[in-house]
Amino acid sequence: MKRINGTIGEWRRENKDDIADKFIVYGHTHDPFVNENQGLANTGSWVDDPKYPLLEKYTYITIDDGKMEKKLFL
Numbered sequence: 001m002k003r004i005n006g007t008i009g010e011w012r013r014e015n016k017d018d019i020a021d022k023f024i025v026y027g028h029t030h031d032p033f034v035n036e037n038q039g040l041a042n043t044g045s046w047v048d049d050p051k052y053p054l055l056e057k058y059t060y061i062t063i064d065d066g067k068m069e070k071k072l073f074l
Contacts, residue, residue, distance in 0.1 A: 032059035
């Protein structure tokens, strides 16, 4: 997960001129987070995967008026 998150963050930095004010939202790493400063968000996972017992589950991202927010679906 750290490698994937790091790779996407690195790609974002390398291409900042082309995607200046855009957000990158991705998922499937089961590690939900929002980083407004870097314009990155990971949706996390909709499923309860026993391989990742310590990570948040049932998370998603909303973008409203340019503000990203991690939410929990219950």
